[in-house]
Amino acid sequence: MPSLEVQIGSLRLKNPVMAAAGTFGFGQEYREFFDISALGAICAKTVTLRARTGNPPPRLWETPCGLLNSIGLENPGIETFLKEELPKMRKLGTVIVASIWGEEPGDYGALAAAVDKADVEAIELNVSCPNVPGKGFVGAQAGFTADVVRSARAATTKPLWVKLAPEGEVLAAALAAQEAGAQALCIANTFRAMAIDISTGRPVFANVLAGLSGPAIKPLALRWVYELFPRVEVPLIASGGITTWQDAVEFIMAGARAVQVGTGNFVDPLCTLTMVEGLKKFLEERNLECWEVIRGCAHRR
Numbered sequence: 001m002p003s004l005e006v007q008i009g010s011l012r013l014k015n016p017v018m019a020a021a022g023t024f025g026f027g028q029e030y031r032e033f034f035d036i037s038a039l040g041a042i043c044a045k046t047v048t049l050r051a052r053t054g055n056p057p058p059r060l061w062e063t064p065c066g067l068l069n070s071i072g073l074e075n076p077g078i079e080t081f082l083k084e085e086l087p088k089m090r091k092l093g094t095v096i097v098a099s100i101w102g103e104e105p106g107d108y109g110a111l112a113a114a115v116d117k118a119d120v121e122a123i124e125l126n127v128s129c130p131n132v133p134g135k136g137f138v139g140a141q142a143g144f145t146a147d148v149v150r151s152a153r154a155a156t157t158k159p160l161w162v163k164l165a166p167e168g169e170v171l172a173a174a175l176a177a178q179e180a181g182a183q184a185l186c187i188a189n190t191f192r193a194m195a196i197d198i199s200t201g202r203p204v205f206a207n208v209l210a211g212l213s214g215p216a217i218k219p220l221a222l223r224w225v226y227e228l229f230p231r232v233e234v235p236l237i238a239s240g241g242i243t244t245w246q247d248a249v250e251f252i253m254a255g256a257r258a259v260q261v262g263t264g265n266f267v268d269p270l271c272t273l274t275m276v277e278g279l280k281k282f283l284e285e286r287n288l289e290c291w292e293v294i295r296g297c298a299h300r301r
């Protein structure tokens with residue numbers, strides 16, 4: 001029997017398929033569709049120190065093979081997450097990853113300290129949300145990323161993952177995160193993009209720019225996994241347009257240790273489950289014992 005298991009730093013997952021932050025809520029809506037314990041992990045919606053109402057509508061806009069979103073990190077705040085959502089999430093029977101975002105590095109420390117006492121297996125530091133107004137998001141920033149990871153590292157002993165932006169100082173931010181103590185890097189969040197409503201002649205979104213996700217960005221995200229794999233030591237978690245088991249295999253062949261599924265959940269709520277089954281069959285049919293045999297094989301000459 002092949003093993004679907006993957007090791008992400010100190011954490012072992014039963015398979016490499018996770019739900020991506022912000023696209024799976026706190027898991028409750030998807031509970032009605034399938035047994036979520038089949039997944040390797042769920043990343044919870046990103047939470048902040050205080051509740052946020054998010055951006056004004058419209059917040060979603062479909063594009064060819066993609067989705068633009070400008071949610072703006074609507075969330076109930078860390079306290080409500082820990083008190084009300086986490087206990088329900090725990091019953092889903094899989095690994096739970098908390099995701100946190102702050103305006104300043106110190107906010108990440110405060111959030112990590114709060115999560116440190118909670119029953120989650122890891123913390124993902126979201127330093128890559130393009131939809132938070134007035135913060136002058138410019139993509140990955142090595143200095144800021146290092147400060148964020150250091151602040152969180154000092155506040156918790158839990159594994160820290162860092163979710164990077166796909167633009168800006170991507171490699172430098174990846175190396176800075178690793179140096180500061182990240183156990184894994186998630187590459188990547190959405191790409192900044194926009195749409196114009198031709199009936200009004202104005203940008204669709206109040207913030208003009210929004211985050212592009214879905215199959216449209218898959219080759220772009222794949223490029224980042226491929227480029228980072230030989231340059232970093234910590235495991236890479238791929239995110240960007242992954243909707244099928246074949247997509248997941250492609251990312252593993254580029255070097256990913258695990259994958260996160262976001263927009264795919266909106267198109268087919270069962271797609272992560274189908275992905276796990278497809279990956280199992282893939283290993284079985286090829287008599288592969290584990291992922292190590294093919295991880296990064298696209299780099300071999």
Ligand SMILES: Cc1cc2nc3c(=O)[nH]c(=O)nc-3n(C[C@H](O)[C@H](O)[C@H](O)COP(=O)(O)O)c2cc1C
Nearest residue numbers: 020021022046069126189213214239240241262263
């Ligand atoms: C509606 C929506 C909300 C999102 N919210 C978050 C979030 O709260 N935190 C986060 O780190 N990423 C968030 N993301 C980014 C996704 O987790 C994922 O990294 C990105 O969409 C690329 O993957 P995909 O193409 O599979 O969707 C969000 C994406 C979408 C579409």
